[in-house]
Amino acid sequence: MKKNIAVVYGGDSSEYVVSVNSSKNVFQSIDPELFQPWAVEMKGADWKLVVDGEPVADINKQDFSVHYQNEHIRFDYAYITIHGTPGEDGILQGYFDLLKIPYSTCGVQSSALTFNKYYCSNYLRNFDLAMAKSVRLTKGDVIDEDVLVEELGLPVFVKPNAGGSSFGITKVKTKSDLKAAIEAAWKESNEALVEEFIEGLEITSGLVKLKNESFLFPVTEVIPKNEFFDFEAKYTKGATLEITPARISESLTETCQQLSSRIYDLCNCKGIVRIDYILKDGVFYFLEVNTTPGMTATSFIPQQIEAMGMQLKDIISKIIKDQVC
Structure with a gap:
């Protein structure tokens, strides 16, 4: 049956x-x-x-x-x-x-942790992961642009603390645009993050760990034609150059995969997870953990599985059989 x-x-x-x-x-x-x-x-x-x-x-x-x-x-x-x-x-x-x-x-605890970008980042800071500085603002907080710029510099990214697909994210270059960007993020989440801008190469790394085997997928290099990887860049054909495997050295690739494996374990993840980074001067700066990453035909995870020489059907069958067969 x-x-x-x-x-x-x-x-x-x-x-x-x-x-x-x-x-x-x-x-x-x-x-x-x-x-x-x-x-x-x-x-x-x-x-x-x-x-x-x-x-x-x-x-x-x-x-x-x-x-x-x-x-x-x-x-x-x-x-x-x-x-x-x-x-x-x-x-x-x-x-x-x-x-x-x-x-x-992932389970309840892991999903709740990773979904809240601020809590997840601050938890992982305890393990000496490189990441951008950020400030969290709850809806209704007083917005002090001078303090934010003094602490984080310009430009900064403003994003919803809980959310995905780049909804509500703004790259802010001038102090006068901060308030509108924060209010836009509050439309997606009750909390907004104002995050230090780190200039580098965006890298995304997928993986899954099962009871008896693990798959660390080839990593992807992301080069949006827009200023950053916003919703349009993610879901408009031709708006982003996505290269799998990424054009980085084998050593850096392995470093990224092992870092993703460590974060997966630290966050007690399950199932397919995708972890995003900025690569600058040989250092991977952690961005976020995606515990239900996009699985459309053109999404990163299916691309990475194909580059590994497997089919999505193979991986999904393994995931299901790991728990119900």
């Missing part, structure tokens, strides 16, 4: 559209000879089974099951492709833990 795999997508953040596209690629990459994939859309309290792009039945939230075509379907596993809340911040993970349903991502 094939296990029923729920590919969970949607969510309640600006990343909804990205999640939809990620879920389609994951759904197509689940081996139908081994598993029975189902698409489950979550948006607020509206949870639906989706077949051929159309909602066909309500999900029973009491046990994460559904009645469809006179059959009662119980899901054996959840492959979470929600970027942002509630799929990346630990909320959904807590629900599945209560129901004892295994899932593809």
